[in-house]
Amino acid sequence: MNAPILEVWNLCAFYGRAQVLFDLTFRLQAGEVMALVGRNGAGKTTTLKAIMGLVSASARQATFKGHSLGRLPTYKIARLGLGYVPEDRRIFTDLTVEENLETGRRPAPAGRSPWTPERLFRLFPNLAEMRGRRGSQMSGGEQQMLAIARTLMGNPDAILLDEPSEGIAPVIVQMMAEAIRAMKAEGVAVLLSEQNWAFAAGISDRACVIERGEIRFQGSMAELMANEALRADTLGV
Amino acid sequence: MDPAFLAVQALSGLSSASSLFITACGLTIVFGVTRIVNFAHGSLYMIGAYTAATLVPQLLELSFGPVTFWAGILASAIIVGLIGVIIEVLLLRRIYGAPELFQLLATFGIVLVVQDLVVQVFGPQDILGPRAPGLRAPVEILGRRFPSYELVLIAAGPIVLGLVWLLLRKTRFGVLVRAATQDRDMVASLGVNQALLFTGTLFLGAFLAGLGGALQIPRVSANTGMDLSIIAEAFVVTVVGGMGSVPGAFLAALVIGQLQAFGILIFPKSTLVVVFLLMAVVLAIRPHGFFGRAEIIGGSHAVGIASRSPLPGRGFILLVVIGILAAFPLAADAYLLKVATEILIFALFAFSLQLLIGVGGVVSFGHAAFFGLGAYGAALGVKWYGVSMEAALPLGLALAALGAGLVGAFVVRLSGIYLAMMTLAAAQILYAVAFQWVEVTGGDNGIVGVWPSSWASGPIPYYLLTAALTVVTVLLLKRIIEAPFGYALRAARDSEARAEAIGLKVRQHRWLAFMIAGAAAGLAGGLYAFSRGSVDPSLLGISTSVDALTMLLLGGIQTVMGPLVGAAALHGLRDWIMPLTSLWRLLLGLSIIAMVLIFPRGLVGTVRDWWGARA
Numbered sequence: 081m082n083a084p085i086l087e088v089w090n091l092c093a094f095y096g097r098a099q100v101l102f103d104l105t106f107r108l109q110a111g112e113v114m115a116l117v118g119r120n121g122a123g124k125t126t127t128l129k130a131i132m133g134l135v136s137a138s139a140r141q142a143t144f145k146g147h148s149l150g151r152l153p154t155y156k157i158a159r160l161g162l163g164y165v166p167e168d169r170r171i172f173t174d175l176t177v178e179e180n181l182e183t184g185r186r187p188a189p190a191g192r193s194p195w196t197p198e199r200l201f202r203l204f205p206n207l208a209e210m211r212g213r214r215g216s217q218m219s220g221g222e223q224q225m226l227a228i229a230r231t232l233m234g235n236p237d238a239i240l241l242d243e244p245s246e247g248i249a250p251v252i253v254q255m256m257a258e259a260i261r262a263m264k265a266e267g268v269a270v271l272l273s274e275q276n277w278a279f280a281a282g283i284s285d286r287a288c289v290i291e292r293g294e295i296r297f298q299g300s301m302a303e304l305m306a307n308e309a310l311r312a313d314t315l316g317v
Numbered sequence: 318m319d320p321a322f323l324a325v326q327a328l329s330g331l332s333s334a335s336s337l338f339i340t341a342c343g344l345t346i347v348f349g350v351t352r353i354v355n356f357a358h359g360s361l362y363m364i365g366a367y368t369a370a371t372l373v374p375q376l377l378e379l380s381f382g383p384v385t386f387w388a389g390i391l392a393s394a395i396i397v398g399l400i401g402v403i404i405e406v407l408l409l410r411r412i413y414g415a416p417e418l419f420q421l422l423a424t425f426g427i428v429l430v431v432q433d434l435v436v437q438v439f440g441p442q443d444i445l446g447p448r449a450p451g452l453r454a455p456v457e458i459l460g461r462r463f464p465s466y467e468l469v470l471i472a473a474g475p476i477v478l479g480l481v482w483l484l485l486r487k488t489r490f491g492v493l494v495r496a497a498t499q500d501r502d503m504v505a506s507l508g509v510n511q512a513l514l515f516t517g518t519l520f521l522g523a524f525l526a527g528l529g530g531a532l533q534i535p536r537v538s539a540n541t542g543m544d545l546s547i548i549a550e551a552f553v554v555t556v557v558g559g560m561g562s563v564p565g566a567f568l569a570a571l572v573i574g575q576l577q578a579f580g581i582l583i584f585p586k587s588t589l590v591v592v593f594l595l596m597a598v599v600l601a602i603r604p605h606g607f608f609g610r611a612e613i614i615g616g617s618h619a620v621g622i623a624s625r626s627p628l629p630g631r632g633f634i635l636l637v638v639i640g641i642l643a644a645f646p647l648a649a650d651a652y653l654l655k656v657a658t659e660i661l662i663f664a665l666f667a668f669s670l671q672l673l674i675g676v677g678g679v680v681s682f683g684h685a686a687f688f689g690l691g692a693y694g695a696a697l698g699v700k701w702y703g704v705s706m707e708a709a710l711p712l713g714l715a716l717a718a719l720g721a722g723l724v725g726a727f728v729v730r731l732s733g734i735y736l737a738m739m740t741l742a743a744a745q746i747l748y749a750v751a752f753q754w755v756e757v758t759g760g761d762n763g764i765v766g767v768w769p770s771s772w773a774s775g776p777i778p779y780y781l782l783t784a785a786l787t788v789v790t791v792l793l794l795k796r797i798i799e800a801p802f803g804y805a806l807r808a809a810r811d812s813e814a815r816a817e818a819i820g821l822k823v824r825q826h827r828w829l830a831f832m833i834a835g836a837a838a839g840l841a842g843g844l845y846a847f848s849r850g851s852v853d854p855s856l857l858g859i860s861t862s863v864d865a866l867t868m869l870l871l872g873g874i875q876t877v878m879g880p881l882v883g884a885a886a887l888h889g890l891r892d893w894i895m896p897l898t899s900l901w902r903l904l905l906g907l908s909i910i911a912m913v914l915i916f917p918r919g920l921v922g923t924v925r926d927w928w929g930a931r932a
Contacts, residue, residue, distance in 0.1 A: 164506045172499050175495060183492060184508075
């Protein structure tokens with residue numbers, strides 16, 4: 081579990097002339113869940129987007145499974161096995177559940193059993209009942225499940241998961257936590273951006289605290305739990 | 318009325334609906350995925366017709382029969398599909414993120430290039446295609462003869478609809494295309510190579526355009542006017558159906574086909590008008606067409622003038638410019654004065670468009686409508702009421718302002734690409750009226766004998782009159798741009814929601830801007846009529862609108878003075894190069910494309926950037 085799967089050095093990002101990320105350096109170990117926590121506007125979402133190559137003005141050195149991400153276009157980054165679930169979910173609302181899953185389908189690496197719609201429907205039983213339903217007719221929580229399931233269809237080795245608990249009912253948040261544990265059990269590493277501290281604390285092995293675009297803390301979740309002063313200062317919890 | 322006649326009329330309406338749908342379907346699919354309104358779609362249709370009209374007879378020489386004929390049609394469509402791929406790889410791929418105005422202009426650049434290339438490759442003559450083997454004899458319908466080929470066309474539309482539906486619904490390509498229609502970045506994040514998807518989409522779109530064109534060869538001969546006439550109709554179909562919606566395009570094509578078939582009985586000469594009126598009515602009721610959706614409105618359109626500190630000594634510069642303009646007749650001969658007069662007129666025309674596009678973010682693609690209204694208003698006044706120039710110019714201006722008020726009332730409700738299409742349609746309606754209402758407008762020949770009053774006739778007095786009116790109007794418009802009204806327009810351009818939230822009546826402001834811009838364009842049109850002594854429908858045509866847009870682009874959309882420089886540059890270049898080559902349109906088209914790709918900030922903007930970087 082100690083081999084880094086995703087390493088990022090000196091990640092910087094800009095919106096216009098404003099710099100929003102300052103030299104972020106962190107690594108995600110294979111098979112672990114790491115939480116990226118921080119206040120609203122700290123730069124969590126931008127960090128995930130920049131890793132995927134979706135922020136045009138960004139500078140970074142990053143490797144994924146030893147491949148340099150350099151200036152790779154987004155689709156090639158995804159094809160290396162790095163999945164991305166955006167915060168606003170971005171379900172294709174015109175497409176049915178099954179069609180949404182189809183958009184994410186990519187072959188599994190040799191020797192791994194691929195995610196199939198059937199396996200995903202077992203993970204998210206709610207989706208099984210609405211295979212033919214269009215994305216536009218689903219609740220926020222259902223869309224969130226579909227967004228995760230769609231990314232898993234690409235059989236990723238790691239997933240960047242942006243605010244999975246945002247704006248959904250508590251009972252579904254519970255299901256999200258289950259799903260993340262299930263992914264971890266399958267060996268998928270998860271980089272989770274979260275504002276919901278209790279949710280993040282409950283499922284993460286390690287944490288990375290971001291404040292105003294800079295990393296304030298990086299270490300095990302237990303360590304962060306113990307450091308009340310830092311939590312109060314950066315997260316208000 | 319005779320039922321047999323009605324039946325035949327309805328059938329021919331169905332067959333033209335089919336042909337129109339096949340072409341428009343490609344346009345709407347390409348728009349749905351790439352968000353580019355491809356002006357060159359009509360050119361691809363024309364290439365399809367020329368290719369088939371050349372290729373199919375040669376194939377029939379080798380082996381005569383229906384199989385050869387249809388194989389030739391299909392081969393022509395595939396060739397056109399490959400041309401579409403070339404266009405995507407060389408040009409479209411580079412402008413997916415560009416403002417929609419640039420996209421429209423760049424694809425219009427392709428239209429110009431193809432017009433000259435088609436003449437070079439296929440020759441200037443119309444090419445009459447062969448009739449389809451096995452379908453030469455007409456069939457009898459209720460005792461009337463009806464061409465059997467038309468029946469095949471009627472079937473072709475639904476067949477294409479069915480195949481496209483299967484492709485989009487039942488294949489992975491189709492699922493990805495529909496997903497990309499909604500969210501391109503997300504599709505890329507899932508590991509899909511967008512470039513390949515877009516290239517595939519362009520192949521499909523161009524293939525359908527080529528098929529639409531190739532299917533026409535037994536009905537009409539391939540000719541160089543096919544591109545613009547079909548693109549105007551295809552635009553109407555896609556807009557009425559809802560941009561990006563294939564079933565919408567089918568329904569719209571059906572409605573338009575029948576409207577044309579029966580409209581011809583009511584207004585024998587004005588089918589075009591009826592078609593564009595339908596579009597106006599549909600957009601007034603449903604601003605996004607039958608099945609279109611609000612979120613699909615095309616690329617960004619907020620490019621325009623930004624605030625900057627005034628140049629030091631601007632009053633002095635203004636005096637120098639006026640001095641040079643006033644002293645110009647001392648140094649110039651009659652020819653140069655004529656050129657200068659026209660440059661000034663077009664500078665005013667382009668400047669009036671700047672108020673809409675650069676300041677208001679209202680991307681009008683039919684500004685020629687108001688230029689033409691001004692010209693026709695003045696000419697009609699002279700011809701029918703015998704008024705003098707002093708009365709005719711205000712008459713033209715008033716007619717243009719009135720027309721702009723009318724068009725504007727529809728247009729300000731729309732945004733993005735729908736607005737561009739609607740203004741284009743308005744200009745096309747007026748073009749059709751001028752072209753077809755021969756008794757009043759003189760039709761294609763236009764109106765002659767529109768001469769200035771004696772005090773203003775002759776190159777020098779008319780030049781001075783034009784210069785004075787242009788300078789005064791430009792200063793007035795500049796004042797308007799820099800007044801709170803201009804700021805309000807810019808606020809609405811940059812964020813309509815925020816402008817409304819602070820209490821600006823965005824639509825009213827835009828409407829007023831539309832009328833002011835229309836009036837100024839009308840003045841330019843009136844001046845143009847008297848400078849040439851005549852008017853004709855081309856003043857209202859698409860190419861006149863595109864001329865104004867090109868001047869804007871050439872000079873620089875982000876600058877107040879850009880259009881004036883652009884008008885001088887374009888007009889000067891045209892006068893200099895056109896006599897030297899028969900490939901003027903090719904050069905112009907390539908220049909427009911190069912401008913969009915390399916100097917999107919125009920001459921004035923580029924110089925200013927360079928100056929700013931030095932300082």
